[in-house]
Amino acid sequence: MSTERPTPTGPLAPDLRILEERVYRGGNVWSYDPAIHLVMDLGVLEGYPTDTIPGFTDRLIEMLPGVASHSCSRGHEGGFGERLREGTWLGHVAEHIALQLQQEAGHDQRRGKTRMVRGRTGVYNVVYGYSDEGVALMAGRLAVRLINHLIAPEDGFDFEAELENFLRSAERTAFGPSTAAILEEAVSRDIPYIRLNSASLVQLGQGVYAQRIRATMTSKTGALAVDIASDKDMTIKLLGSAGLPVPKQETCRTVEGAVAAARRIGFPVVVKPLDGNHGRGVGLDLMSDDDVRAAFVVAQEESRRGWIIVESFITGKDYRCLIVGGRMQAIAERVPAHVVGDGTHTVEELVRITNADPRRGVGHEKVLTRIKVDDAAIELVREQGFAMTDVPPNGVMVKLALTGNMSTGGISVDRTFDAHPDNVEIAEEAARMIGLDVAGIDFICPDITQPVRETGGAICEVNAAPGFRMHTHPTVGEPQFIAKPVVDLLFPPGSPSRVPIVAVTGTNGKTTTSRMIAHVFKTMGKKVGMTSTDGIVIDERLVIKSDASGPRSARMVLQNPRVELAVMEVARGGILREGLGYDRNDIAVVTNVAPDHLGMKGIDTLEQLADVKAVVVEAVPRNGFAVLNADDRLVRRMRNRCAGNIVWYSLQPADSPERRFIDQRLARGGRAVVLEKTDRGDMIVIKHGKRSMQLAWTHLLPSTFGGTAMFNVANAMAAAGAAFAAGVGLHEIRQGLRTFATNYYLSPGRMNLINVRGIEVIVDYCHNAPGMEVLGQFVDKYADQKAATSEWGKISRIGMVATAGDRRDADMRELGAIAAKYFDVIVVREDERLRGRKPGEVAALVVEGARAAQAAGGVRVRQIETVLGEVDAVRHCVGRANPGDIVVLCVDNHAKVVSELETITHSAQARAHSDADVGDPDLDPKWAENEITRDESGAPQP
Numbered sequence: 001m002s003t004e005r006p007t008p009t010g011p012l013a014p015d016l017r018i019l020e021e022r023v024y025r026g027g028n029v030w031s032y033d034p035a036i037h038l039v040m041d042l043g044v045l046e047g048y049p050t051d052t053i054p055g056f057t058d059r060l061i062e063m064l065p066g067v068a069s070h071s072c073s074r075g076h077e078g079g080f081g082e083r084l085r086e087g088t089w090l091g092h093v094a095e096h097i098a099l100q101l102q103q104e105a106g107h108d109q110r111r112g113k114t115r116m117v118r119g120r121t122g123v124y125n126v127v128y129g130y131s132d133e134g135v136a137l138m139a140g141r142l143a144v145r146l147i148n149h150l151i152a153p154e155d156g157f158d159f160e161a162e163l164e165n166f167l168r169s170a171e172r173t174a175f176g177p178s179t180a181a182i183l184e185e186a187v188s189r190d191i192p193y194i195r196l197n198s199a200s201l202v203q204l205g206q207g208v209y210a211q212r213i214r215a216t217m218t219s220k221t222g223a224l225a226v227d228i229a230s231d232k233d234m235t236i237k238l239l240g241s242a243g244l245p246v247p248k249q250e251t252c253r254t255v256e257g258a259v260a261a262a263r264r265i266g267f268p269v270v271v272k273p274l275d276g277n278h279g280r281g282v283g284l285d286l287m288s289d290d291d292v293r294a295a296f297v298v299a300q301e302e303s304r305r306g307w308i309i310v311e312s313f314i315t316g317k318d319y320r321c322l323i324v325g326g327r328m329q330a331i332a333e334r335v336p337a338h339v340v341g342d343g344t345h346t347v348e349e350l351v352r353i354t355n356a357d358p359r360r361g362v363g364h365e366k367v368l369t370r371i372k373v374d375d376a377a378i379e380l381v382r383e384q385g386f387a388m389t390d391v392p393p394n395g396v397m398v399k400l401a402l403t404g405n406m407s408t409g410g411i412s413v414d415r416t417f418d419a420h421p422d423n424v425e426i427a428e429e430a431a432r433m434i435g436l437d438v439a440g441i442d443f444i445c446p447d448i449t450q451p452v453r454e455t456g457g458a459i460c461e462v463n464a465a466p467g468f469r470m471h472t473h474p475t476v477g478e479p480q481f482i483a484k485p486v487v488d489l490l491f492p493p494g495s496p497s498r499v500p501i502v503a504v505t506g507t508n509g510k511t512t513t514s515r516m517i518a519h520v521f522k523t524m525g526k527k528v529g530m531t532s533t534d535g536i537v538i539d540e541r542l543v544i545k546s547d548a549s550g551p552r553s554a555r556m557v558l559q560n561p562r563v564e565l566a567v568m569e570v571a572r573g574g575i576l577r578e579g580l581g582y583d584r585n586d587i588a589v590v591t592n593v594a595p596d597h598l599g600m601k602g603i604d605t606l607e608q609l610a611d612v613k614a615v616v617v618e619a620v621p622r623n624g625f626a627v628l629n630a631d632d633r634l635v636r637r638m639r640n641r642c643a644g645n646i647v648w649y650s651l652q653p654a655d656s657p658e659r660r661f662i663d664q665r666l667a668r669g670g671r672a673v674v675l676e677k678t679d680r681g682d683m684i685v686i687k688h689g690k691r692s693m694q695l696a697w698t699h700l701l702p703s704t705f706g707g708t709a710m711f712n713v714a715n716a717m718a719a720a721g722a723a724f725a726a727g728v729g730l731h732e733i734r735q736g737l738r739t740f741a742t743n744y745y746l747s748p749g750r751m752n753l754i755n756v757r758g759i760e761v762i763v764d765y766c767h768n769a770p771g772m773e774v775l776g777q778f779v780d781k782y783a784d785q786k787a788a789t790s791e792w793g794k795i796s797r798i799g800m801v802a803t804a805g806d807r808r809d810a811d812m813r814e815l816g817a818i819a820a821k822y823f824d825v826i827v828v829r830e831d832e833r834l835r836g837r838k839p840g841e842v843a844a845l846v847v848e849g850a851r852a853a854q855a856a857g858g859v860r861v862r863q864i865e866t867v868l869g870e871v872d873a874v875r876h877c878v879g880r881a882n883p884g885d886i887v888v889l890c891v892d893n894h895a896k897v898v899s900e901l902e903t904i905t906h907s908a909q910a911r912a913h914s915d916a917d918v919g920d921p922d923l924d925p926k927w928a929e930n931e932i933t934r935d936e937s938g939a940p941q942p
Contacts, residue, residue, distance in 0.1 A: 015043030334404025341392025414477025440466025506591030520736030550574030551581025758883025776822030816849030
């Protein structure tokens with residue numbers, strides 16, 4: 001931070017603006033926890049910290065006093081207030097305002113950090129925690145508006161009104177107090193949750209262990225019980241048939257029917273909608289026909305089905321008994337919204353004073369709701385002999401609502417331990433009769449401490465999805481922790497809530513490694529959910545076909561009720577965009593870190609790329625494992641970020657520095673998967689401390705092409721390490737790897753070997769320079785191995801290569817140069833999605849790199865051609881090849897490519913059958929239609 005303190009000589013411009021918003025829904029590069037990331041540009045304000053802007057700090061604290069008490073980096077209350085007066089930058093101020101606004105909305109958030117964007121003066125990364133992402137984003141936007149207003153007052157900007165609107169919006173989008181209480185209890189037990197909609201539908205747990213709640217309804221709440229509770233007439237009849245105390249009651253659909261029912265029942269009566277809730281449309285203590293007629297109109301407005309209940313008015317206090325799992329958990333006395341006269345203030349003033357209580361807020365955002373003065377409230381005050389401008393005598397209570405609902409401004413008094421056992425038994429029996437797992441039983445009786453059968457009183461209602469606020473935050477008395485028995489119903493103590501998660505990342509090999517791991521568990525009978533660049537697979541079925549290596553796909557897998565274990569391919573882009581999408585993974589696998597996607601989203605170096613991929617390692621808990629490639633320097637360094645245990649793997653020989661590094665860890669009881677060379681071949685060995693367990697010969701694993709595809713040997717070792725860390729037995733790991741082949745069924749688009757007219761075609765996804773290097777090395781070995789037994793003589797290699805348009809120009813040239821080392825003919829194509837490039841631009845850069853390598857000499861390539869369309873390029877490559885040749889197709893859309901190869905094969909077979917029928921003895925159907933000539937080295941010639 002600069003030490004200069006310029007003083008503005010004139011008005012400053014309100015220049016602060018948000019350039020980018022990101023919501024991290026899991027571990028991310030900034031935080032272990034969910035966070036909001038705003039990229040802010042200070043503009044000219046970069047030159048003016050808070051101490052150089054006259055009056056800024058005082059005006060801010062006046063508008064939002066809570067900001068001054070933040071501890072900030074000082075570590076003590078008021079630390080941020082000190083920073084404001086000493087001078088701090090406005091991006092940092094925006095962070096703290098966003099946190100305080102969330103505090104105002106009832107979300108206790110204190111985590112945040114602000115850092116300048118590397119290489120961009122005046123642009124800052126502002127990162128802060130959230131409970132509800134919608135509320136947190138609104139808080140960040142309002143923070144920017146407030147700062148700009150303090151810099152240069154904006155006409156029409158009223159912060160009090162803006163804050164009120166923010167709080168109302170927060171109340172609409174945030175979890176209500178009941179849902180929040182359950183989630184708080186779940187989090188305290190390490191039960192994860194996923195919000196399923198913008199309201200209160202939430203999944204607790206993952207996969208096969210998942211349960212759902214909507215407010216206080218749960219997965220175990222019966223639909224029939226909810227229907228019965230919603231039908232107040234049916235509820236009263238069922239309770240009455242069980243001998244429980246209930247009021248007399250009739251239902252009707254007309255005004256005159258209601259009046260007649262009231263006369264039969266006897267005044268005073270209650271009129272309410274059959275399917276109402278929250279006390280809406282309820283008329284109490286009605287003494288005449290006219291009262292009933294007026295109340296009927298109000299009730300009908302709140303009724304969805306038009307049926308109205310008339311019932312006897314039971315005098316007494318209003319009690320809510322909460323029953324969970326058939327047991328009484330809490331009782332609250334509900335007192336309607338009211339004020340108490342002091343002999344000085346008017347009713348109107350008393351309401352204003354009451355609403356100024358900091359515990360009162362809008363809707364459910366705080367423990368109490370502000371009293372609303374509407375026509376019904378004014379009329380009720382008038383019935384008590386007062387006008388709103390009158391001054392009630394000292395100690396006189398003036399009601400502003402008839403019902404005791406918290407949502408209308410009422411208060412609650414905890415009576416949990418005061419209730420008479422007979423009353424508790426009645427409430428529990430009522431919940432059992434209706435069949436609700438969570439029920440709110442509304443009692444009206446003179447005194448809950450006395451048996452209602454003796455003192456009079458009745459159950460007037462049974463509520464499904466009862467609110468918890470009156471019990472968790474009573475106005476008077478001790479709070480009751482009623483979320484605990486609810487979570488106990490869903491997850492009895494000791495029962496699991498999480499499915500094991502294996503996360504796989506790296507520059508190359510992560511898709512194949514993910515598939516190998518999933519296959520190992522599939523052979524054990526597990527239902528595996530997997531995300532990859534090809535899509536989402538649930539129990540061997542591809543349910544979504546797309547690039548599904550991001551956090552949204554991960555959440556979709558964890559929501560599926562069949563999933564017993566999740567294997568997540570985690571890409572760099574998803575981490576940067578939204579984080580992991582979950583809070584932790586039991587096992588993290590990192591295959592390698594190589595140049596790819598550099599120059600994007602601020603990731604310019606390999607070290608920065610490694611920091612992004614290390615997020616999955618940081619998400620490993622203490623009892624988890626990270627499976628790390630000891631042959632990669634940057635991956636080795638990730639061990640310092642892992643709270644759990646490490647399983648190393650290495651392809652290097654026993655006398656290499658990498659193996660010595662591993663041996664040191666093994667001496668201390670560590671775990672590793674290594675390759676041991678013998679006269680019979682290479683053996684994959686799992687080591688744990690001094691124990692050494694032979695797993696499999698590499699040449700016996702189908703995915704390794706007889707041991708020549710060393711990159712798949714490495715992938716198999718990584719998969720073995722992950723399975724071993726998960727506690728899978730040696731035999732199951734061996735069986736899984738031995739039955740995993742790179743055919744199109746098990747590994748689409750990854751090293752699929754397809755014979756087309758005698759030509760060996762390999763379909764792979766290789767798209768970057770490091771991947772091309774290892775693929776080329778495999779082609780060298782495979783071609784040499786094939787040439788030794790080939791009936792065709794010399795073997796030519798034709799490669800179709802391409803890369804994505806969002807790579808750097810240098811990376812594209814390097815891909816072409818490396819391809820030139822290994823292929824006789826290079827056919828350069830382009831992806832369908834150009835990612836900001838012009839048609840032909842990417843191909844030209846790849847060709848440029850290949851031609852430069854060709855000109856420098858020492859490479860294999862003889863011809864370099866461009867065919868932009870993927871399917872056209874496939875046809876061209878196959879058409880250039882003779883039987884016995886090797887064609888490597890680096891594809892984008894593997895399904896289209898494989899379909900085209902099948903078409904070519906079927907066409908050739910059809911021609912062969914047709915020619916055979918004609919009886920042409922000179923035609924050998926194994927040869928291509930357009931046979932090409934070769935030079936002395938075997939390379940094809942035009």
